Amino acid sequence: MISSELLKGSLRTIVLKLLKEEGPMHGYAITRRVEELTEGKIKLTYGALYPLLHKLESEKVLVTTSENYNNRIRISYSLTPEGHSLVAEKIKELREFIDSLHQIIDLKPGISHA
């Protein structure tokens, strides 16, 4: 299980990418899908997810639609055109971060002094 501390900065990108690839989703579906994809290693709590979804909505990156589902209201989130253009940028940023992390983690002793 990956700690929420590590997850914090990348959560936004994870949500955006998922919505881009899979289309509109509701909150529970997002946590479920992330859990499936990572074989249970990343578990999004609703305490982390909903503040983020609402923030993205207020930034006009996401829009919501509501429908009646089995006696309750289900709110689905989807990307706006602005959101779509943001995803590529965010993915690039995250990839750079991962590559940089690799360079640090795979550092062999003594090489830089050669």
Added chain:
Amino acid sequence: MPELTPREVDIISNAVRAQGIIYSHLPDDLIDHLCCDVESLMHEGSTFTDAFAAVRRKMGSYRRLREIQEETLFAVDTKYRKMKTTMKISGIAGTILFGLASLFKIMHWPLAGVMMVLGAMTLTLAFMPSALMVLWKETRSKKRLFLFISTFLAALLTIGGILFKVQHWPGAGVIITLSGVVTIFLLMPAILHSALVSQERRAAPVVYIIGAIAIVLSFTGFFFKLMHWPLAGMLIVTGLLVLFLIAFPWYVITTMKNDTHVRPEFIFMVVGSLAVLLPLSLMNLNLQEYDKKIMNEMTEDLSVQRNPETTLQLSGAFEAVSEEKIDSKEGEKEVITK
């Protein structure tokens, strides 16, 4: 996947709304999420009751949903974020200034007055309005607005009254009287009302009513004492006796049965009542001595006024004594010269 019945959905949605979740479509988000969690556990074979209990357990603290709402507000609403920061900083700064000012005042060090004015201004102009704003954003209930505003008014007047009294500015008495009136006629009914309609109510309504009456009685008593009106002692004794021998034990007994753990409100109640009652009682002691002193002076004055002869006699005696002293001194002098 099993589907929840309308009644089961109602149970979950009532639990969410009872926590005061009102922001935008967050209640719908959370209700749907909890319903899905419960359904997935029921899919694995548990009953609705067990599944819902398990989901709540996993959630941890009963305040968790409220925290999520606060985090959401904090992430989305920049005004709320600023207000919350202002509230925290001004609350701490105002209290420190006020505390230091009273220390300086007691020690007769300079700048006490300036600090007290600054502290009072921080508390009334920055802390109270921002706290009011934050509470309003978090609950948005018109029912509670009355409570917030009366708390705001009472605190404003009390702080103002203390400031005016300590600085010996005119009008202190009027402000303190007003704060007493607001506390007794606005704040107490508002607190009582919100305790009675609250869905988290722990004890029977009677306990709250008795408690409120007792507090109002003792407050009125203290207020009468301050104003040197009659019946103060009786009001205080009745109020405090009812509060500590009936309302408080009753409340504790009924809530102890329901709760397995000590709730923060309980600790707050104990510390809070001590914080209010100890200074009031000490002040009362001071007042009693003050009363006695005044009474003595007054009776002396009266007796002197009533029979002018005694005054004359007294002054005559005094003169006689002083003459004697002079005599004896002269006598001593004579002895010395001899």
